[in-house]
C-alpha cells in the first residue's frame with residue numbers, strides 16, 4: 001500500500017475528522033504525495049508491478065494513458081520500452097519529480113512522454129489509447145461510487161476500439177480495518193532522503209465502515225528533537241465485488257482478475273488485485 005512517507009509540510013492546524021475527508025483531491029488524498037523524494041525512497045524498489053505494466057503495454061502496443069503517474073516510476077520504464085505515454089497526475093510535487101526525472105533522460109525518451117497536471121475524473125484529452133492504466137492504488141483515491149463512475153467514463157472516452165483498462169488495488173484486509181484507533185502502531189525509523197533527518201515512524205488507523213474509508217495517520221518524530229508532524233492518508237476500501245459491479249455497469253467486459261502481479265487467479269490471501277478489462281465492440 002502506498003504509505004509510510006514524510007512531509008516537511010506542517011501538520012494540519014486542527015485534528016482532522018474522518019467525516020471531513022473522503023473526496024477526490026482533498027487533503028486525505030494528496031497530503032501523502034507532498035514529498036516525492038520520500039515516496040521514491042519508500043516505493044522505488046517495487047519491480048513486479050513495473051514489469052507487469054511494461055509487459056502488458058508491449059503486448060498491446062501504445063499509446064498508453066497512465067492515470068496517477070506519480071513520479072514516473074512506471075511512466076519512464078514504459079517509455080524506455082519504446083511506448084508513447086501520456087501521464088496524468090494531480091499532485092504537483094509528484095508531477096514535478098516526474099518532470100525532473102524526464103529532464104535527465106535521453107532526448108528520444110523525453111519525446112515519448114507527455115505529462116498533464118489534472119484530475120483523472122475530469123481531464124479530457126484529444127486522443128485515444130490502446131491501453132489505459134491506473135497503477136498502484138490510484139483508484140483508492142476515488143471515494144464514492146460517483147467518483148469511480150466519472151473515472152470509468154473518462155477511461156471509456158480515451159480507449160481505442162479493442163483497448164484495455166488495467167489497474168491494481170489493495171484488497172481490504174480485515175486486520176487493518178479492525179485496528180484500534182486509540183493505538184499507535186510503531187514501525188522502524190526512517191532516514192529522509194533529502195534532509196538526512198532520522199525519523200521515528202508510527203501509524204494510527206481509523207476505519208469508517210459505512211463510507212468504507214480507511215484513514216491512516218502517519219506520525220513522524222524527528223530523533224533530533226525537532227517538532228513531530230502527522231500526515232493523513234485516506235483510502236477508499238473497494239471490495240472486489242463492488243469493482244466488478246462498477247465496471248460491469250459502466251460497460252466493461254472480459255474482466256480478467258489476477259493476484260499480486262503473479263498472473264495467477266486471486267485467492268483469499270490476495271493483497272493486490274490486478275484487473276484487466278475491455279469494452280464490448282460498438283454497434
Ligand SMILES: C[S@@+](CC[C@H](N)C(=O)[O-])C[C@H]1O[C@@H](n2cnc3c(N)ncnc32)[C@H](O)[C@@H]1O
Pocket residue numbers: 002024025029030033043067068069070071072073074088089090091094118119120121134135136137138141
Ligand atoms: C500510490 S500513488 C501511485 C503513483 C504511481 N502510479 C506509482 O505507481 O508509483 C497514487 C497517485 O495517484 C495520484 N492521484 C490521486 N488522486 C488523483 C486524481 N484525482 N487525479 C489524478 N491523479 C491522482 C496521487 O497524487 C498519486 O501520485
